[in-house]
Amino acid sequence: MRRVCLTLPTNRACSETISAVAEEAAYGARRFGVEVHLLVLDSSEAPVLAGHRATVAGLPPVPGVVVHHLDETEQRTFLREVTAASGVPEPERVLDLLLPSRVSYGACTDRAFLIAESLGCASVHRRDSDSRYQSRSPSRAPSGHPEDGGPVFPIHHELTSLGRLPADVAGRVSRIRLDPACADRPVAMVGGSFVGEMSVDVEEIRRLDPAVYEDVIGLSVPDGYPEIWRRNLIAESFRGAGTTPFTRDLSTLTSVSPTRVDMCNIAFTSEVYGRVPLPPATDTIGSDYFLIHLVHDARLPGVLHNRHIVNFHTNERRSDAGFLAYHRRLAKFFLSTPYFSAVYDRMAAAGAELLDTDGRVRADAVAGFVRDSTRLDPAENIERLDVVDRSYRKLGGRYAGAADVLAAERGRLLDEARSDMEEFALLIDAWGPLIRSTKSVKGITW
Template sequence: MKKICLFLPTNRECANAIGLMIKEAKYAVDNFDVLVHVLILDTSSGDEYKSNLEAVKQYDQVNKVSVSYFDDKRQKSFIRNVIYDAKQHDVMARLLAIMLPEGCSYGACTNRGFLISTAFGCDSIHRRDSDSRLQRVNGEYIFPIYQELRSLSQNAHDVSGKVDYVTLLPEQEQMPVSLVGGAFIGAMSVDVQEMQSINSDVYETIVSLDVPDCYSEAQRKEFVEKSFKGNGIERFNGDKSILCSVDPYAVDMCNVSFYKVHQKIPLPPAKSTIASDYFLIHMINSSKLPGVEHNRHIDNYHTPERKTDDGFFDYQIRLVKYYVSLNYFGFIFSRLDELGLELLDHDYQVNSEVVLGVIEESLKLDQETAKKTLNIIIKEYAKLGGRYEKLSRIISDRFSELLSEAKSDMEDFIFLTGVWSSLINSSKKQVSI
């Protein structure tokens, strides 16, 4: 019987999301021959922490479903043990800072989930988010895990009869399905709707910063039009699925599952940088490992905190840091695309040394592109007035600091990738979690 990990990282109150995760786990064991480890990593505190813990305590034990709740203290203990048993004692402080950083890191929390799920004996991890909900049609929840367990880890050739469309090349048919994901409906994945309503030209200029250089003008416009919108407002009306090289922009990290690739390469542990946790989706696409895109989309929403002044400035800086980091990631993704099948070993596993080499190459880049990006953002944000104009001044004052942080984040990513296999192997030996 296969073990899988259904994973929820959170730093906010999300009792509803926890309850839905447990419902999804029960659905999985009722419909598939699996054992489900529900993993909740919670870095919240105070009343939020108490509410989440109470939601876990209300869980009624079900055969083949286990629920594990890791607060800050338990996460730190686990990570410290993994580092120690991996014989990385001399870099303990640096690894703890990377794996358990102060503040927000989208990649670091998910990396902890990768290690803990591996300790549970799971080769697949199925991620959800605390600021999203499951769709409900005719009183029934639309569980993404239905599509994930139909395909993930199986030979692509064997999956072809379970999907509606197949767009694979012949050489992909013997590879394992390594990613299954859907998108979302509802609010934009990135909170830029206000920017668009104030000045659509500024919005287009900012979003275009993410457009690959090789795109034509028509492709650029299409990219901008589709960005951050997921599946728009089209609600679920029957299963549709495609066996393909998954488009990195067609799935969302609130609705994704990985098979083994996360045990080869971690996510960038960049601090306060949105979308830094999408690295593996891009890498899987580049490597030609097959995946399935489905339409069991998650219902996304924005938490009220993001609309406050403090929430606004924190979030927008995370967005700015993402655009600055493209100085490195743009090069990395382009180089991974060039390598293609060379990213895989003979057994269709990702070759971590090849990927690490590409990441290391990116550090040789100068920061002229990043400087140009920051200057564009400063100029465009100033046009929006109000708190965007204040944000423009903040970015200008932090110009050198933002460049330095982006480079430091990439150095941390290189360091973590270099020791990742030892951490994964150590996780497999943890028995008291």
């Protein structure tokens, strides 16, 4: 039986989301006859963790669904076994990259990739703790499928297409926009976006001062874009699929643009994440989007769908501490942009040359591009921090307070933006041995 991993990384209270994702797992097992491993990777504090354990314990048993709820101690035990068995140099350093003490959007998903490999899964399907599913009224449900009258689960399109050749998917999607030259490669990624609130806390900036908003969000746009494209990208940044609710399925077999999908609504085959991990950068939003770019630039087929997830901001994100944490992570994202843009440019230029003769991603080529990016002149990032500082002080209030904090951390932030890329290259080098070593630690039970 085909096994897949539906994963929910979290570091905050999300019992409602856990229950909802469990329903999606049940839908996938029932509808597609697969074995779904629901993997909750929990980095929450003890009281929240206890609540999650109670939620997981109360989930009804479902044929074809296996639930794993791992706290950080359990995750570390697994990772220590994997790194030791892999024979990689500096295993403790690699372990720290995979399970850092600070928030890392890439590292939490890398852990899911490794655990999925150890479980024999063919794909990983990721969701986020601050999201919900849309619903469709029974009157719009396709005949013969009454379950479609409830939540709109993205796993429907993911299990329909992932790993299949385009010829086998063509009759299962709404339309085809795929270059025929890519027809001999299986679908590597299926994704949608989100509707509802913006993915980061910048809407207030736009309300306070649209000009400042353009200056700040413009830092997310790589240099060299024509002004009209730049303005469009700024207008669309962090907004997902807008606010239009789901009414009917629309799926496209295509080379999926990284701007059209979100990591709360994504699935990859093991042929992708088994070759290259996500960047383990800490406190950096957007660092976990790397594989989306890799799939696109390597010209691997994908499916874009409109079963968008509903994004919302938790109470923690609305607190003063949450505000500061997210704006620090936003600043780190702006500082990472030149490095990632340099890598993405190289990958786009390489195109299908990123693949070996068997159609697999050449991890060594990707690692080389990442290492080369660390030679960039840091002057651009110094100016980026200057823009953030001027903009936030103009806004005043808690933005001025955030500017003070970022100014005090200026040197560290600049150094980390470069060292994050160096560590990413190191992890890519170690990834192959780590993936292979997962097969030798199946004795660990959760």
